[in-house]
Amino acid sequence: MDLEVIRELVVKNDTKIILLVIDGLGGLPRPETGRSELEEANTIHLDRLAADGLCGLTVPVGTGITPGSGPGHLALFGYDPLKYKVGRGVLEALGIDFDLRREDLAARGNFCTLGSDGRITDRRAGRINTETCTALCEDLRNISLPGVEVFVLPVREHRFLLVLRGKGLDDGIADTDPQRLGLAPLPAKAERPEAEASARLVNDFIAKATKVLADKHPANGLLLRGFSRWPDVPQMGDVFGLNAAAVAVYPMYRGLAKLVGMTVLPTGTAIEDEVATLEEHWQDFDFFFIHYKATDSRGEDGNYEGKVAALEEVDGIIPSLRRLNPDVMMVGGDHSTPSLLAGHSWHPVPFVIAARWCRPDRTEAFDEKTCRAGGLGLMPATSVLPLALANAQRLMKYGA
Amino acid sequence: MDLEVIRELVVKNDTKIILLVIDGLGGLPRPETGRSELEEANTIHLDRLAADGLCGLTVPVGTGITPGSGPGHLALFGYDPLKYKVGRGVLEALGIDFDLRREDLAARGNFCTLGSDGRITDRRAGRINTETCTALCEDLRNISLPGVEVFVLPVREHRFLLVLRGKGLDDGIADTDPQRLGLAPLPAKAERPEAEASARLVNDFIAKATKVLADKHPANGLLLRGFSRWPDVPQMGDVFGLNAAAVAVYPMYRGLAKLVGMTVLPTGTAIEDEVATLEEHWQDFDFFFIHYKATDSRGEDGNYEGKVAALEEVDGIIPSLRRLNPDVMMVGGDHSTPSLLAGHSWHPVPFVIAARWCRPDRTEAFDEKTCRAGGLGLMPATSVLPLALANAQRLMKYGA
Numbered sequence: 001m002d003l004e005v006i007r008e009l010v011v012k013n014d015t016k017i018i019l020l021v022i023d024g025l026g027g028l029p030r031p032e033t034g035r036s037e038l039e040e041a042n043t044i045h046l047d048r049l050a051a052d053g054l055c056g057l058t059v060p061v062g063t064g065i066t067p068g069s070g071p072g073h074l075a076l077f078g079y080d081p082l083k084y085k086v087g088r089g090v091l092e093a094l095g096i097d098f099d100l101r102r103e104d105l106a107a108r109g110n111f112c113t114l115g116s117d118g119r120i121t122d123r124r125a126g127r128i129n130t131e132t133c134t135a136l137c138e139d140l141r142n143i144s145l146p147g148v149e150v151f152v153l154p155v156r157e158h159r160f161l162l163v164l165r166g167k168g169l170d171d172g173i174a175d176t177d178p179q180r181l182g183l184a185p186l187p188a189k190a191e192r193p194e195a196e197a198s199a200r201l202v203n204d205f206i207a208k209a210t211k212v213l214a215d216k217h218p219a220n221g222l223l224l225r226g227f228s229r230w231p232d233v234p235q236m237g238d239v240f241g242l243n244a245a246a247v248a249v250y251p252m253y254r255g256l257a258k259l260v261g262m263t264v265l266p267t268g269t270a271i272e273d274e275v276a277t278l279e280e281h282w283q284d285f286d287f288f289f290i291h292y293k294a295t296d297s298r299g300e301d302g303n304y305e306g307k308v309a310a311l312e313e314v315d316g317i318i319p320s321l322r323r324l325n326p327d328v329m330m331v332g333g334d335h336s337t338p339s340l341l342a343g344h345s346w347h348p349v350p351f352v353i354a355a356r357w358c359r360p361d362r363t364e365a366f367d368e369k370t371c372r373a374g375g376l377g378l379m380p381a382t383s384v385l386p387l388a389l390a391n392a393q394r395l396m397k398y399g400a
Numbered sequence: 401m402d403l404e405v406i407r408e409l410v411v412k413n414d415t416k417i418i419l420l421v422i423d424g425l426g427g428l429p430r431p432e433t434g435r436s437e438l439e440e441a442n443t444i445h446l447d448r449l450a451a452d453g454l455c456g457l458t459v460p461v462g463t464g465i466t467p468g469s470g471p472g473h474l475a476l477f478g479y480d481p482l483k484y485k486v487g488r489g490v491l492e493a494l495g496i497d498f499d500l501r502r503e504d505l506a507a508r509g510n511f512c513t514l515g516s517d518g519r520i521t522d523r524r525a526g527r528i529n530t531e532t533c534t535a536l537c538e539d540l541r542n543i544s545l546p547g548v549e550v551f552v553l554p555v556r557e558h559r560f561l562l563v564l565r566g567k568g569l570d571d572g573i574a575d576t577d578p579q580r581l582g583l584a585p586l587p588a589k590a591e592r593p594e595a596e597a598s599a600r601l602v603n604d605f606i607a608k609a610t611k612v613l614a615d616k617h618p619a620n621g622l623l624l625r626g627f628s629r630w631p632d633v634p635q636m637g638d639v640f641g642l643n644a645a646a647v648a649v650y651p652m653y654r655g656l657a658k659l660v661g662m663t664v665l666p667t668g669t670a671i672e673d674e675v676a677t678l679e680e681h682w683q684d685f686d687f688f689f690i691h692y693k694a695t696d697s698r699g700e701d702g703n704y705e706g707k708v709a710a711l712e713e714v715d716g717i718i719p720s721l722r723r724l725n726p727d728v729m730m731v732g733g734d735h736s737t738p739s740l741l742a743g744h745s746w747h748p749v750p751f752v753i754a755a756r757w758c759r760p761d762r763t764e765a766f767d768e769k770t771c772r773a774g775g776l777g778l779m780p781a782t783s784v785l786p787l788a789l790a791n792a793q794r795l796m797k798y799g800a
Contacts, residue, residue: 028757028759029759029760034760036759061798061799062401062405062783062786063401063779063783063786064783064786064787064788064789064791064795065401065786065790065795065798066795066798067797067798067799068799068800069799069800070800071798071799081799082402082405085799086799086800091800344797345757345790346787346790346795368759369761372775372777377777378777378779
């Protein structure tokens with residue numbers, strides 16, 4: 001649904017909406033038992049929610065498409081992930097809690113190893129440890145460029161973040177990483193005339209950095225990818241009329257929430273901390289995005305039992321959330337992360353909405369097969385937010 | 401899904417994908433029994449595949465739209481049939497195995513009967529037999545036009561194919577068939593300035609042909625429709641990274657496969673020949689389209705029992721295909737051809753995919769009602785190919 005259509009229908013009221021995102025929620029059945037992680041887990045509160053509410057499966061991007069975290073969340077927040085894109089540099093900045101500003105130009109960096117002829121011999125500099133990376137970033141941070149501030153921050157191992165801050169920066173710059181060994185790093189090349197000046201600044205940085213790194217073998221070179229700026233995404237307050245808050249332990253999810261205009265609430269490191277944060281701010285917002293990460297982490301580890309345990313852990317917070325008596329209570333996922341695949345996947349994701357005005361279906365459990373048979377069927381993840389607004393009676397009639 | 405999105409995500413690996421297209425697969429229940437052809441047929445191997453895999457119904461073009469063979473197949477091959485169109489002239493050329501080239505201008509021709517006043521008295525020249533048509537085409541083939549080669553080939557009864565071959569031909573030419581009796585054939589009229597020269601050539605042909613035909617009553621005139629050229633369709637190798645092969649007995653399906661860049665494998669006239677051809681070339685390709693025609697033919701004949709028998713025949717090849725151990729095994733149809741309607745129809749078409757990473761559903765049979773309750777639900781036929789690529793692990797993650 002076009003956001004402009006939604007924007008014109010939005011009305012405000014004092015309803016409250018909770019969206020619990022269980023990262024990597026969907027799974028696949030283990031061949032030995034034929035049961036997925038969700039089917040195996042003892043999730044009585046989610047099952048109860050499914051029985052009370054309306055279930056379905058969300059398709060984050062499209063049939064067969066495996067989403068990254070960015071597209072997966074943007075879709076749940078109501079934004080078409082094929083239209084609104086978050087560049088790799090920006091995502092890297094969000095992931096380390098860097099205070100990215102609208103004028104910033106961000107890129108993801110790799111330290112690499114260059115041979116005496118200047119050609120790449122290792123694109124990851126032997127995966128140097130994070131301490132070494134941190135020390136190298138300290139050195140590079142002293143580079144000065146005309147008219148812009150330079151930030152160089154360690155991410156993990158050989159990965160770092162480069163941010164230039166200043167007026168008129170443009171992200172139409174091609175990667176300097178040739179993605180192959182035996183080639184020299186490419187110069188930063190403008191992909192459009194407006195990016196010429198920015199590309200010159202980046203090349204100036206590369207030249208100075210390469211001098212600093214000359215004796216730092218194996219990390220004697222650098223590669224830059226995903227030049228990007230803060231994406232121009234309509235804000236949730238403007239388009240959906242929601243005063244939205246985000247509660248997430250991991251920085252990337254806080255960052256994605258910030259991109260769409262949510263207020264990020266400081267919280268602790270456990271799911272109980274997140275619940276306490278939400279409870280504490282219950283009066284202050286009308287939409288709450290609360291993020292649970294461990295399901296995705298265990299799935300990516302290929303740890304079936306671990307994912308089952310994580311599902312049971314997050315199941316335990318449902319009563320606390322429901323006790324707040326939200327007008328709309330939703331649970332979904334940004335994508336599937338089946339532990340059998342040990343990674344994100346294209347499979348549709350279980351979803352449930354419970355609200356006074358839901359037309360109930362016959363679902364009595366919260367798992368992949370049951371949700372498929374639910375009243376919502378297969379639906380684009382971008383429909384979640386309009387559905388929430390409707391159930392909160394925050395959308396007027398379309399047309400007379 | 402935009403093909404450009406898919407193209408950027410494609411990776412190659414050594415997986416193998418089979419798509420068996422059972423032409424006109426879907427049907428309707430016979431009132432006496434309430435059972436469709438698929439429900440009536442004893443198709444144990446298809447049922448087993450459905451139990452092992454994931455089922456749904458494909459919508460070839462859109463709700464309520466009855467597809468021709470071109471749109472039906474293009475959709476299954478991953479191409480939006482509303483965007484990529486195959487003209488009638490081109491389809492006619494493909495249907496008789498004419499070696500159509502990119503510079504050719506093709507049109508479908510009808511011999512017709514003209515009265516002494518030059519007006520049409522029979523648009524099909526009394527359905528002259530194919531031998532007569534062949535003889536007439538021989539005569540017309542001798543017509544020479546400046547700067548182009550002329551091909552005139554019999555199709556069947558009163559139908560023939562006209563192809564002009566040369567530089568700079570343009571297919572923006574309106575039909576010369578007024579589609580009504582009592583009118584004279586229309587002159588070929590350019591629909592855009594670039595087609596003026598081509599229209600003049602066609603009118604030159606018509607004038608010369610009309611002279612040749614003057615004494616050939618009832619076939620003393622001709623009508624031309626569907627001027628078209630080889631459509632500009634992205635090739636499967638480029639967009640999907642697939643080295644694809646086609647096995648089909650009938651020329652039109654071989655031609656449609658050729659349009660999207662498949663290699664057409666020579667085969668015999670029986671379904672067993674097709675299977676043998678596929679087996680023989682199993683090592684040479686990573687995608688195999690294998691086409692079965694009799695279901696559609698019996699459906700078009702209005703022959704319910706015949707279609708049931710054809711379904712049982714094609715069911716018999718499933719074990720041979722599965723023995724090859726494809727990574728992705730799919731069975732679908734280009735459209736429905738219910739024998740009760742004796743023609744193509746708009747009804748969604750049963751589809752099944754079996755692959756290691758499918759999330760299984762609860763389907764235990766392969767028929768219209770059971771597929772509707774399958775995990776894929778109703779889906780656009782254009783989703784078949786992305787789904788196959790995902791299950792073959794040939795698509796990277798979208799976004800970070």
